[in-house]
Amino acid sequence: MSTETGLAAGAELRGHPIAPGPKGLPLLGNLPQFGKDPLAFFERLRGHGDMVAWRFGPNPSVYVADPRYIGDLLTETERTFDQPALGIAFRTVMGNGVVVARGADWRRKRSLVQPSVRPRQVRSYAATMTDSAVELAGTWSDGERVDVKRAMAALTQRIAVRTIFGVDTPADVDAMGRAMDVAQREIGKEFAGIGALLPDWVPTPGRARIKRAAAVIDAEVARVVARHRDGGEDRPDLLSRLLTAVDETGAHLTDQEIRDETVTLYIGGHETTSSTLIWAWYLLSRNPRVREALAGELDRVLGDREPGFDDYARLAYTQAVVKETLRLYPTIWLVTGVAKAGATIGGVTMPEGTRVWTSQWATHRDPRWFPDPEEFRPERWDAEHGDDIAEYAWFPFGGGPRVCLGTRFAMVEAVLVLAVLARRFALEVDPGVINPVPSLTLQPDREVMATVRAR
Numbered sequence: 001m002s003t004e005t006g007l008a009a010g011a012e013l014r015g016h017p018i019a020p021g022p023k024g025l026p027l028l029g030n031l032p033q034f035g036k037d038p039l040a041f042f043e044r045l046r047g048h049g050d051m052v053a054w055r056f057g058p059n060p061s062v063y064v065a066d067p068r069y070i071g072d073l074l075t076e077t078e079r080t081f082d083q084p085a086l087g088i089a090f091r092t093v094m095g096n097g098v099v100v101a102r103g104a105d106w107r108r109k110r111s112l113v114q115p116s117v118r119p120r121q122v123r124s125y126a127a128t129m130t131d132s133a134v135e136l137a138g139t140w141s142d143g144e145r146v147d148v149k150r151a152m153a154a155l156t157q158r159i160a161v162r163t164i165f166g167v168d169t170p171a172d173v174d175a176m177g178r179a180m181d182v183a184q185r186e187i188g189k190e191f192a193g194i195g196a197l198l199p200d201w202v203p204t205p206g207r208a209r210i211k212r213a214a215a216v217i218d219a220e221v222a223r224v225v226a227r228h229r230d231g232g233e234d235r236p237d238l239l240s241r242l243l244t245a246v247d248e249t250g251a252h253l254t255d256q257e258i259r260d261e262t263v264t265l266y267i268g269g270h271e272t273t274s275s276t277l278i279w280a281w282y283l284l285s286r287n288p289r290v291r292e293a294l295a296g297e298l299d300r301v302l303g304d305r306e307p308g309f310d311d312y313a314r315l316a317y318t319q320a321v322v323k324e325t326l327r328l329y330p331t332i333w334l335v336t337g338v339a340k341a342g343a344t345i346g347g348v349t350m351p352e353g354t355r356v357w358t359s360q361w362a363t364h365r366d367p368r369w370f371p372d373p374e375e376f377r378p379e380r381w382d383a384e385h386g387d388d389i390a391e392y393a394w395f396p397f398g399g400g401p402r403v404c405l406g407t408r409f410a411m412v413e414a415v416l417v418l419a420v421l422a423r424r425f426a427l428e429v430d431p432g433v434i435n436p437v438p439s440l441t442l443q444p445d446r447e448v449m450a451t452v453r454a455r
């Protein structure tokens, strides 16, 4: 027997609990439904069961909705599940850095990069995060109109360039930022568009633009690395930490590896954090009660001083605002793995080659794990309720061996930026619903304009 979704029903699957998903087309499977609106499609799959068969083009696929199954997928990544290779756009920009690398190469790189983003190191980046937000606050005044997308992108870019590359002059920040922007935009287009389906060797105008942006990035990074090597002093940026990192054989990273890892950290951390902040302002603007509670905590904890790293732990409600934002608008919205021999989910053997999928978007909006899922309610995360949330029902940073390396960095950055700005201002985002567009990250579908209100 073979199911209409094309999942070969072999011996391993007899008696399995995999539910059939929506009907697909002969060759394309469910690809058209997925392509049209992937967020809605995953929510629809969720309605079919906790383990659902579907077809991603020719690939037999299983969607998992139960947090226990999601945990199986995440914790087994790199062991019994491979991540599908990333496309040419990623590889052109990020080289063979930790996001692109697989297997033993990935393990080595992860262990080299990890120490530079440990919570202890994040402490040393906190002042840059706060200072950058204070600089932005200095340019805002009551009644002013701001383009929230642009403001948050510029702020997180400044923080990323300063903390990763240790450069601070406006010209350096601009040059690096511009090259990264082009690269990031083109990766997003390639990821969301037809480029994702084309073989690597097909030249497209987008791929040519990515190549040109990568060349500029190469030159910029080489210039900054040379300056660091010449300077010799102990600097508190990520690049300096990578320059001194050694693997288990005592070898340093090569210049190419340094370039790949710094660019990877930038691309991995910049847009994800800026999107989170944009959605946070949108949600705060639509929920005056939460906005007041946030302002109350900032007044209580900070009074009229700026937040430092030690305030992160004290700003429990601000942290909850960020977590709740990441629940409703998880900037990375999908996870997938390819089953190797012996892969199981919930004790069910996945035939080799099966693509297993889950989605932060659909899981975070499942009423079984989050009652009234559409409501923005940071209180879900307080001491009384937070423990009731099932493990892997909320996974904006992924999980398992490939969990986001920048989790602490991103949380501290989002909390400090919100604390600096929301202590002084409320943003009134213009009326109207803003919908998410699932590109590389979950982006607002239009510009997000707001009026600044001084508190």
Ligand code: HEM
Residues within 6 Å of the ligand: 083, 098, 099, 110, 117, 264, 265, 266, 268, 269, 270, 272, 273, 276, 330, 331, 332, 335, 336, 395, 396, 397, 398, 399, 401, 402, 403, 404, 405, 406, 407, 409, 410
């Ligand atoms: C709110 C902000 C962020 C979100 C939602 C986020 C989310 C994620 C997720 C879901 C993954 C796993 C992807 C997978 O399935 O393989 C990931 C990986 C990664 N993230 Fe983040 N991230 C954020 C910020 C950052 C920041 C600030 C940095 C760097 C400072 C960073 C660096 C990385 C790296 C290097 C990886 C690859 C880890 C590996 O493959 O071993 N991220 N991130």
